[in-house]
Amino acid sequence: MTTLEHLIVALSLAKKAKRKDIKGNPFVGAIVVDEKGTIIGSGYHQKWGEKHAEVFAIEEALQSSNSLENCTLFVTLEPCSHFGKTPPCTDLIIASGIKKVIVGSLDPNPNVSGFTLLQQKGIDITLLEKPEAISLNKIFFTNHKKNKPFVRLKLAATLDGKIADYTGASKWITNEASRAYLHTHIRTAVDAVISTAKTVIEDQATLNIRISNSPSTELNAVIIDRTGTLLAPAQGAHPIFYSRVTTKVFIVTAPGAIDKNRQLPAHTEIIETPFTTNGEIDLDTLGKELLQKGLYSVLIEAGAMFSAYLLSKNWVNELDYFIGSKLLLDSNAKAGLDIAQSTPLQNAAPLTLLASMSFENDMYLHYAIEAL
């Protein structure tokens, strides 16, 4: 096997982890290969707070060989060099006698300088950057580089880009199969849905996961609600406050909007965030707060104004765009993503098409908005 093939083996190990087990940690796989090219140790990071991939691989290798001096370690992400929830992997690598390391991607965390440290210790360490090793950890990289969750934004529009007719009616732009895919494949992939109080009140939305023939599944909801309207007495029975066991409704208000001593519905929490005088939310604060709540990956399902605001602030990583098989041909209908600005064509945000799928006559287009 070539170096690249060994790295691909490590990558396929990394993918064995489950997001719900590793939480905000990265997917990492590692193998130890001896001088004959035999894989004598392998492993992957399995659970948040537990052993790193390198530890599994090296411990296994040490069972069949006392010295790993002639072995190479392949690891999909730069080894850690600090005491986090576990001791530094660099110590173990040095102690094992390994003299050669191949790394598939660098860790964005400035505390993790394992690459330089190992180099200084005389270990022959090479970065063989694999785009797949980066995209596998797109959530982790965004969390650490941008101090915010990985953000997907869902939009359902007619072919001519309208998300509602002139009366505001939007049921239904897309067909049942498109809506089912949203629940089965998109809402299930995130830690929370973000919406605005206006949208969830208008739509009487639960924002949970509904898959036909299964009971509905809980999903964290983050509701942008500057003045706390969702907590007004009239919203007492709002369906977003369904009986929750493992998830919460996070209501994002301006500081002081809701009395701290006030009794909240069960499984509800206030996140206080500054808003501008225009009513625009401070996204830097919101991003940090959401990470602290363990929401590493979120899905925006909101109205045109909030969606366009987030896009214009480069807060969105991926777009989940559904095209309903309809034409409204109506300038009075509601456009999906309009802001009164003047953008020259050469400044238009470039999109990278990740996937496209048809659902009967509807289309689903999955785009990345910015490079990781």
Place this chain on the structure above:
Amino acid sequence: MTTLEHLIVALSLAKKAKRKDIKGNPFVGAIVVDEKGTIIGSGYHQKWGEKHAEVFAIEEALQSSNSLENCTLFVTLEPCSHFGKTPPCTDLIIASGIKKVIVGSLDPNPNVSGFTLLQQKGIDITLLEKPEAISLNKIFFTNHKKNKPFVRLKLAATLDGKIADYTGASKWITNEASRAYLHTHIRTAVDAVISTAKTVIEDQATLNIRISNSPSTELNAVIIDRTGTLLAPAQGAHPIFYSRVTTKVFIVTAPGAIDKNRQLPAHTEIIETPFTTNGEIDLDTLGKELLQKGLYSVLIEAGAMFSAYLLSKNWVNELDYFIGSKLLLDSNAKAGLDIAQSTPLQNAAPLTLLASMSFENDMYLHYAIEAL
């Protein structure tokens, strides 16, 4: 073989014809099957003005058998019963002794009542309507049912439905691969491109077919130009008047806009059509005129207003929609298909997705707008 399988054989024969040979005629295939299930005659309509499919099939069958009394004729389109460019096929069917006929689609021409005529003559004739037999002749059926060409409309927009930025710049919304597909697969499939004088003057458009590494190919152009601006002296060297051999520029003006005795550029012809006081063209007249010029299938490549007008008048059969991988997020940018009307969502025109393709990050979506 079953009846359906025999019809599919006849359909595959029909498709052997070339559109440039049959011109406005339908694709038709036919086979004669004897009592043992053997195909003893087959044929397809090959050239405008020449033998029909049934004639080829029956003539071949008569070479191996004097009587076709126990044979069945399968024909993809209802046999003709009138003297057109050839004698009625119904006469030949009756003379051949055939007692059983299976037909794959009915002819929309009211002069073609072969089905009823054969029934009256005691022939056991059945319609086994195949959607493929209808879609194969979508151009022919539209020409005869609607008295207009089969109309495709091409649009290239950003994901948020903008065809130009706030300055009007539209070069380029889509990438090179998308634009190449327009030339290689869409312009090559029609008899003419229709545009407006405004668009061709702004874009200095030739509207010909450009395929990389090949010399450009001629294509008929129909320019909607109420007052004849394209014939103003300033446009003398407009690239649409390139040196043509087999095609024409048809300039559609209001009656009397251009002096009949005036000298026109070579291969240029005026089509006079009424316009309303709002400057809207009479589409019924235009449709008939274009058919008379032998333009059975056309492609609209025009601005937002004219495109939206044609769509709102149900003049368009199919949409060739390219999505450039860009977001403008700008309400000042030019929307592709806006008309100031108030369309409720339930009245939105339903689209049928015929095909979708990606060109790098761009998408091409091919839709049918109305049922045939």
